[in-house]
Amino acid sequence: MNLGISATEFVSQVREGAISVEEFVAKTLERIEKVDGKIHAFITVDSQNALEKAKAIDKKIKSKEKTGICFGMPVSIKDNICTAGLKTTCASKMLENFVAPYDATVTSRLKSEDAIIIGKVNLDEFAMGSTTEHSNFGPTRNPWNTDYVPGGSSGGSGASVAALECLASLGSDTGGSVRSPASFCSVVGLKPTYGMISRYGLVSYANSIEQIGPIAKTVEDVAFLLNIISGHDVHDNTTAKNQNIDYVKDLKSGISGKKIGIISQMTGDGVDKEVASATNTAISKLQDLGAQCVSISLDAVEHSIAAYYTIAAAEASSNLSRYDNLRYGFDFGTEGYEFKAFISKARSNFGPEVIRRMLLGAFVLSAGYYGKYYLKAQKVRAMIKAQLDEAFKKVDYLISPTMPILPFKVGEKIDDPLKLYLTDINTVTANLSGIPAISVPFAMSSSGLPIGIQLFADSFKEKELLQAAYSLQETTNLPEMTL
Amino acid sequence: MTRIGLEIHCQLTKLASKLFCSCKAEYRNTTPNSNICPVCVGIPGSLPLLNKKAVEKAAMISLALGCTIPEKIGFFRKNYFYPDLPKNFQITQYNAYGPTSIGSDGKIEIEGKTIRIRRIQLEEDPGRLVYEGTSEKTMITLVDYNRAGTPLVEIVTEPDFETPKQVRVFLNVLADLVENIGVADPYLEGAMRVDGNISEGDGNRVEIKNVGSFRDVEKALHFEITRQQSLVERGITVLAETRHWDEARRITVSSRSKEDEQDYRYLPEADIPIVLIGNNSVEQIKTQMPESIVARRERYIKKYGMPAQVADVLSSDRFYSDLFDKSHNEKNAKEVSNIITTDLMGVADTREKKLELKITPKHVSELADAIMENKLTRNSGKSALHEMVKSGKSLADVMTSLDLGHVSDAGSIEKIIDEVFKEEEKAVAEAKQNPDTINYLVGKVMRKTKGKADPTTTLEILRKKLAG
Numbered sequence: 001m002n003l004g005i006s007a008t009e010f011v012s013q014v015r016e017g018a019i020s021v022e023e024f025v026a027k028t029l030e031r032i033e034k035v036d037g038k039i040h041a042f043i044t045v046d047s048q049n050a051l052e053k054a055k056a057i058d059k060k061i062k063s064k065e066k067t068g069i070c071f072g073m074p075v076s077i078k079d080n081i082c083t084a085g086l087k088t089t090c091a092s093k094m095l096e097n098f099v100a101p102y103d104a105t106v107t108s109r110l111k112s113e114d115a116i117i118i119g120k121v122n123l124d125e126f127a128m129g130s131t132t133e134h135s136n137f138g139p140t141r142n143p144w145n146t147d148y149v150p151g152g153s154s155g156g157s158g159a160s161v162a163a164l165e166c167l168a169s170l171g172s173d174t175g176g177s178v179r180s181p182a183s184f185c186s187v188v189g190l191k192p193t194y195g196m197i198s199r200y201g202l203v204s205y206a207n208s209i210e211q212i213g214p215i216a217k218t219v220e221d222v223a224f225l226l227n228i229i230s231g232h233d234v235h236d237n238t239t240a241k242n243q244n245i246d247y248v249k250d251l252k253s254g255i256s257g258k259k260i261g262i263i264s265q266m267t268g269d270g271v272d273k274e275v276a277s278a279t280n281t282a283i284s285k286l287q288d289l290g291a292q293c294v295s296i297s298l299d300a301v302e303h304s305i306a307a308y309y310t311i312a313a314a315e316a317s318s319n320l321s322r323y324d325n326l327r328y329g330f331d332f333g334t335e336g337y338e339f340k341a342f343i344s345k346a347r348s349n350f351g352p353e354v355i356r357r358m359l360l361g362a363f364v365l366s367a368g369y370y371g372k373y374y375l376k377a378q379k380v381r382a383m384i385k386a387q388l389d390e391a392f393k394k395v396d397y398l399i400s401p402t403m404p405i406l407p408f409k410v411g412e413k414i415d416d417p418l419k420l421y422l423t424d425i426n427t428v429t430a431n432l433s434g435i436p437a438i439s440v441p442f443a444m445s446s447s448g449l450p451i452g453i454q455l456f457a458d459s460f461k462e463k464e465l466l467q468a469a470y471s472l473q474e475t476t477n478l479p480e481m482t483l
Numbered sequence: 484m485t486r487i488g489l490e491i492h493c494q495l496t497k498l499a500s501k502l503f504c505s506c507k508a509e510y511r512n513t514t515p516n517s518n519i520c521p522v523c524v525g526i527p528g529s530l531p532l533l534n535k536k537a538v539e540k541a542a543m544i545s546l547a548l549g550c551t552i553p554e555k556i557g558f559f560r561k562n563y564f565y566p567d568l569p570k571n572f573q574i575t576q577y578n579a580y581g582p583t584s585i586g587s588d589g590k591i592e593i594e595g596k597t598i599r600i601r602r603i604q605l606e607e608d609p610g611r612l613v614y615e616g617t618s619e620k621t622m623i624t625l626v627d628y629n630r631a632g633t634p635l636v637e638i639v640t641e642p643d644f645e646t647p648k649q650v651r652v653f654l655n656v657l658a659d660l661v662e663n664i665g666v667a668d669p670y671l672e673g674a675m676r677v678d679g680n681i682s683e684g685d686g687n688r689v690e691i692k693n694v695g696s697f698r699d700v701e702k703a704l705h706f707e708i709t710r711q712q713s714l715v716e717r718g719i720t721v722l723a724e725t726r727h728w729d730e731a732r733r734i735t736v737s738s739r740s741k742e743d744e745q746d747y748r749y750l751p752e753a754d755i756p757i758v759l760i761g762n763n764s765v766e767q768i769k770t771q772m773p774e775s776i777v778a779r780r781e782r783y784i785k786k787y788g789m790p791a792q793v794a795d796v797l798s799s800d801r802f803y804s805d806l807f808d809k810s811h812n813e814k815n816a817k818e819v820s821n822i823i824t825t826d827l828m829g830v831a832d833t834r835e836k837k838l839e840l841k842i843t844p845k846h847v848s849e850l851a852d853a854i855m856e857n858k859l860t861r862n863s864g865k866s867a868l869h870e871m872v873k874s875g876k877s878l879a880d881v882m883t884s885l886d887l888g889h890v891s892d893a894g895s896i897e898k899i900i901d902e903v904f905k906e907e908e909k910a911v912a913e914a915k916q917n918p919d920t921i922n923y924l925v926g927k928v929m930r931k932t933k934g935k936a937d938p939t940t941t942l943e944i945l946r947k948k949l950a951g
Contacts, residue, residue: 082528095527102521104528201528208753236530237755318560318750321571322525326626339624343564365562365748374750375580 001027007167007221014071021072025054028074032165040140041160043079044087045119053116068114076166078154079120082201083107090203091135092125093349094323096330104201106212106229113228118166121156125351127205129153130180133414134353143483148407151184153177157215158185168216174206175308176427178213179439183402183452186441188222189215193459194434195240198233204319206312209431219470223247255471256290259395265301266400266426278443278451279401285475300383308428310364310377317361385433392458397468400426402439402452436462438469488642488680495540495634495666496674502607502634503531510629523632525570530754537634540666541605542768545586547660548600552765557583558752566626567610575606577749593653599641608633647704654697659799670834683711687723694728703728707735787816793824802837810844818851826868841875849878862934863887903927
């Protein structure tokens with residue numbers, strides 16, 4: 001049995017009766033057992049429940065009962081998305097025993113289409129990071145070379161899909177957290193338009209900019225998942241209404257005659273040589289398919305990292321203040337503490353990166369600094385949006401490398417937060433402006449490390465974005481996972 | 484000169500659900516921590532869902548207080564750590580970066596004085612801390628989140644009050660007003676909470692918190708004014724601080740907390756999109772608003788010729804004015820208003836008593852008609868009313884069971900007068916000498932007939948007999 005098939009192929013093979021769900025899920029669990037010790041993508045594996053579900057779905061198929069369109073597809077879910085009955089730890093000591101009393105909307109939508117939640121996957125604590133090293137449960141490693149980071153913060157999602165430990169995964173993207181691991185692990189990752197997917201059940205980090213996004217092996221798979229998880233939700237006031245679009249249909253429409261803008265601020269200085277050359281190849285391949293590529297300058301992008309970290313930290317400081325260990329959390333001797341001492345004792349168990357961002361956030365929101373930092377960051381955000389609106393009057397898509405650099409070694413940059421923050425330069429723009437962006441695996445470096453290409457489209461133009469991503473995917477010929 | 488400003492927290496108790504979830508807004512008399520859900524206790528991943536009805540009701544209060552309603556309203560997070568606050572921030576409104584709260588710049592006339600309203604904001608109530616013993620000495624503090632997320636409006640006035648009495652009048656008017664709009668029952672425990680800011684001359688501002696009732700607000704203000712004036716007289720500077728009202732000792736006490744130094748790090752609440760209100764919606768809300776107390780008072784005076792005082796009393800009480808509007812007709816309006824304002828209001832003056840009343844508009848209307856048609860004396864009417872209020876029985880039943888029929892035929896009354904004459908020879912003789920003492924005899928007749936004898940007929944026959 002080939003665990004390397006795509007989610008879409010899995011669905012058709014199960015439908016045709018070529019494979020049984022139980023067998024596939026059992027093999028997947030064996031695979032996790034075998035390789036996850038090296039990768040550490042999973043925080044929780046739900047083996048027994050997965051097998052029981054698989055059996056039940058096989059039975060439904062046999063008796064010709066109506067079956068959900070996932071047909072028992074094993075998926076992993078980032079451990080900051082709530083799953084009733086399974087722990088949702090956010091890779092934090094603060095929530096190490098937290099079991100949500102409800103399913104996130106995306107979780108319940110997947111379940112109702114008969115997807116099987118095979119487990120919960122690792123992340124930087126509360127999704128703060130871009131390497132998955134900041135996890136209270138230890139780092140996740142890149143399946144293409146386990147000395148290297150898988151990207152982050154949805155490193156567990158990217159790695160679990162790349163390592164064939166599941167067919168697809170859901171991550172969350174606050175500043176590139178779906179696209180970074182997609183790029184570093186050579187899988188497809190989409191950050192949808194803000195408001196397209198319900199955030200109900202996603203543990204908030206920076207709630208004005210983050211979205212849940214699918215990670216899978218192919219663009220078709222991502223479109224398939226988007227059909228299931230997108231759309232208005234009564235539990236989330238920020239979801240958009242009237243989204244009845246089939247993203248799978250017309251996926252192969254091509255990009256002939258479309259205009260693509262090459263963002264000069266994301267393709268110039270600071271981009272690794274091999275990454276830059278892969279980007280140029282991607283551009284010429286798209287031109288070969290009939291697209292017209294032009295250079296475009298978005299100078300507000302130069303301030304995007306500063307604006308992003310200001311806004312994200314400000315929101316984080318507020319979103320994370322509820323973790324005071326009063327209503328849920330972990331055990332410690334509470335005897336003898338007065339309220340404030342109790343809270344500071346409990347909250348000293350956050351990891352250093354989370355504490356750094358909460359402090360930064362509290363500072364930029366404090367009296368006298370709000371206008372100087374937070375409001376200024378909001379102005380940059382508005383400027384970026386305005387420049388993008390202008391750009392999309394001229395072009396249909398924008399292009400850049402997803403990450404300006406190749407994956408680096410575990411431990412290499414963790415002591416230099418500022419350097420790490422700067423690696424988000426190409427991804428944060430989509431979050432600040434709300435527009436959709438996708439990372440498509442495009443090449444391998446000479447050292448065998450993945451390179452991803454990022455495509456952007458205007459808000460709610462996911463259908464067109466996926467068409468372009470599909471076209472780009474069809475030009476590639478990438479190696480198979482050998483781990 | 485004394486300057487007093489108020490901050491009034493008024494819960495929207497008449498709404499079905501909380502401000503951001505579907506738990507009940509009325510949390511009273513529920514088992515602790517049973518009226519809660521993932522949203523109102525801030526379980527990770529939960530999101531607030533704005534109750535649109537609360538926005539409408541808050542807009543009505545804003546309009547009633549003459550406030551401007553902006554095109555768009557938004558919500559902010561007020562960040563501070565406290566155990567009654569499950570998210571460690573409160574979702575509220577904030578105008579420092581432009582007016583986005585539901586109302587601002589209003590005014591209301593109180594006894595000829597204009598009180599300016601600075602702003603009205605819609606926000607969630609925190610949970611409740613329950614102390615074992617007093618808050619100073621307790622070893623155990625319990626938290627009940629049933630109240631967390633209850634919708635309330637905070638009304639902030641400019642420091643336009645000069646006396647505690649003006650404050651009390653204002654609070655009574657405000658309570659009547661929110662009750663009239665049908666958004667709140669201000670007399671429920673904790674439904675309307677008042678903080679006051681007081682300063683003398685150019686002195687520092689002192690905030691008074693924790694005042695439980697309207698009556699105590701007046702007392703706390705009196706105490707605080709006296710305290711500040713005596714400090715000023717002795718040349719001592721009044722400290723800018725927060726003081727708590729100590730209900731037991733009837734004094735204000737420095738709270739020694741660092742509340743004034745708190746930095747709330749306000750931040751826009753991105754989980755609740757900006758709400759577009761616009762002129763159309765405001766006009767629509769206006770059409771849905773009940774008749775204002777002022778308009779109703781005018782109607783009562785103009786249409787029914789009610790004395791101003793009666794119209795005042797009746798129009799400012801939603802319960803009784805509704806009863807009046809439902810029970811009166813063109814002919815008996817005056818009698819109905821009399822029954823309500825002189826008799827019924829005396830019987831039931833509190834919320835609890837009003838709720839217990841078993842009287843219907845039909846009762847009141849029939850009673851008024853019976854009195855006007857001389858079937859009942861006013862005295863008997865009062866007895867009938869008391870009985871109907873208690874039992875809910877019809878007027879006819881009550882009249883039979885209490886034997887309240889009006890005795891007006893001369894024959895029956897004459898018989899009774901003959902009896903009285905036999906029993907009261909001395910009084911009769913006196914009345915013959917001095918006609919002013921005749922009332923004593925009328926009283927005797929009334930007692931014998933349990934108030935049913937028609938007073939006019941009785942007097943006529945008595946006079947005739949005394950003369951003859």
